[in-house]
Amino acid sequence: MSLSIHLWSKWGLTMTNNRPKHFSSEQFPVQNHCIQIGDMLLTRLTQRVGSTPYFAYDRKLITGRIKSLRQCLPNKIKLHYAMKANPMPAVVQHIAGLVDGIDVASLGEIKVALDTVMLPSKMSFAGPGKNEHELSCAIAAGIVINIESELELERIVALAEHLAITPKVAVRINPDFELKSSGMRMGGGPKQFGIDAERAPIVLRRIIELGMIFEGLHIFSGSQNLKVEAIQDAHEKTLQLAVRLARESSIPIPSLNMGGGFGIPYFPGELPLNLAAVGENLQHLLNRLEPELLETQFVIELGRYIVAEAGVYVCQVLDKKGSRGQLFLVTDGGMHHHLAASGNFGQVIRKNYPVTVGNKVGIAETEVVSVVGPLCTLDLLADQMELPKAEVGDLIVVFQSGAYGLTASPMSFLSHPIPCEVLV
């Protein structure tokens, strides 16, 4: 806890007694009260970008996060990037050289992924509602298609015959358990995702009968989970389910994508996931594999966990005003670029993201302010936070913004210009 206090004071974010605080990390160094991104002072980077607002992603931090994953996870585990988390082409190019595969969710993502060094056979195309055009392109590219329904399987058969290409397919399973404490549940009960576990053996046998290249199973049970026990439990149940499906279908599972769901701390009181404990449990599970999975390749697929903490959203204070005893910093950025930070993306109760004044970190004077954008009442980046005292022209930084930021936001709302994204 004293470490956390130390870091907060470093960030210039004073603690409020008896209230949960944001977890801080030292990923962005501070020099002369100014944070650095990619070894560049925020003020200089802002001049280089040439306009605010913008998103900046730190190349070294992405690399470092992938290294940590490699260190903590068993060697046997392959690491895939779910590019929906951040599809910026430069980011995908960088990550493609560091991971073992890429998960894509649309033809738009396929195009970006195919421009990297990643082999198409290491790409998986997941998601319900793929149209025939997307499926055809994926088959032609040699990408592994994650089958989400029995109808989709038949559609792939017809398209592949027309294209005269043997398709590579995996089956997404809707498990009969779900990841506890997950921010977004994707398994258990009736779902639009994947084939219900109880139907899967029939589907697997049909794939083999049809002569398709069967790549394996995808079993995703949730996302944004910070509880190590819940993830450990999901991993154990995922392996059990894969064994059961292999037995029931009498078909070997070449590859098992165990999903991801590793969370990052966004809100006050949240702590980082204990990655080492997740890795140790996985190693333990792999050490006592059932015979059915001894030849299987295991994949962990992560999006948010790889990029979120490497990114910041930067906007500029355009106005500072008091209204009936409250202070407002009005910025040129807001919910149209960063819907999640405004509290309008999947959250039930709005909480503040970690925010600071990026060019005034650790200065003596602080004040309680609300940081708002140019749109409507929903456009709130920080609700009455104690921040370094800011003036017009200062730079507001929203941390934890490398995933589900720009592309998950209503960029055209009120017809403001689209912000830049830079990888530094």
Place this chain on the structure above:
Amino acid sequence: MSLSIHLWSKWGLTMTNNRPKHFSSEQFPVQNHCIQIGDMLLTRLTQRVGSTPYFAYDRKLITGRIKSLRQCLPNKIKLHYAMKANPMPAVVQHIAGLVDGIDVASLGEIKVALDTVMLPSKMSFAGPGKNEHELSCAIAAGIVINIESELELERIVALAEHLAITPKVAVRINPDFELKSSGMRMGGGPKQFGIDAERAPIVLRRIIELGMIFEGLHIFSGSQNLKVEAIQDAHEKTLQLAVRLARESSIPIPSLNMGGGFGIPYFPGELPLNLAAVGENLQHLLNRLEPELLETQFVIELGRYIVAEAGVYVCQVLDKKGSRGQLFLVTDGGMHHHLAASGNFGQVIRKNYPVTVGNKVGIAETEVVSVVGPLCTLDLLADQMELPKAEVGDLIVVFQSGAYGLTASPMSFLSHPIPCEVLV
């Protein structure tokens, strides 16, 4: 109530006993079980557009809604369009010929508005956090700038001097009351919007001293309100506040923009606003105006109310699947195009928008289905609704989609193509 039942059965939407129902209207005629938009069958329109999903806005319905407003509101009231609700250029072009003014919120919106027949002097530029570039362009265009803070006033002075143009300004007031039962509160208490009512007289006198062209006041107190009493109350208080500010400042108010806030029924149990009662109350208030407002021009500014009910979102069923006893229609559309219908835009509890199968309205067979999109668990267009029995290829229609649809959605999420918008 019997009328409502009749209309629902017309839409092919069976009633569920003891549950609140969606209000229906007859704005889109039905022929051979297919709805018509702009006198065109939905199936034919879909062929014409050439791809799904798309948004379609009915030109006649927009015209009709503006006619109703003209009929119900006093002649003295000018009608402005808040183009943030739907900034599609063709829509703005159409509306510009029918209303008395346009409210813009960004340089992007200014550009679209300036391409219409509307005079710049009838445009008002509102919103906190306008940057210097936007302000300069607005001053040069001769648009009325709604001042949102004292700092913004001084900034306009400096820019106008530099441009050697006398700026036209109005003052947005943060009222000391708020619109009750409003979907989005924009007045009362500390706010980022406008000048606190108690500071306004000082600001008004400063504007006159500076020799700016003072156009009047904007007093907005909320939006999406369906309760006629609340709107009547807000109108009365708005006039009282304007009188008070005119007295306290001894400055006449050339124009008073009373805001809008007229709601439309989205969710089960909601009924349309009683527009006639709003108009009668306004007439009553105008009949007994205080002397300070006898020369004032009154404006009602509406966005959603003009366009929302004239628009539909159309997507196609790509897959139909059962999962553990529930039926899912997987479509090519979803929350990336229509965030509000997915329940992720300002709503606390998710409720269904009115949805139907647009080419099977009123068929005998119905079933309870969930309509989902290709993205994530949040991507839900209809949660277990009773709809006409649909198959792959059928067209899902989301009604009440003419406002805050496409531009208020995270269009680039998962990198799917941007959908078309058509005005028919």
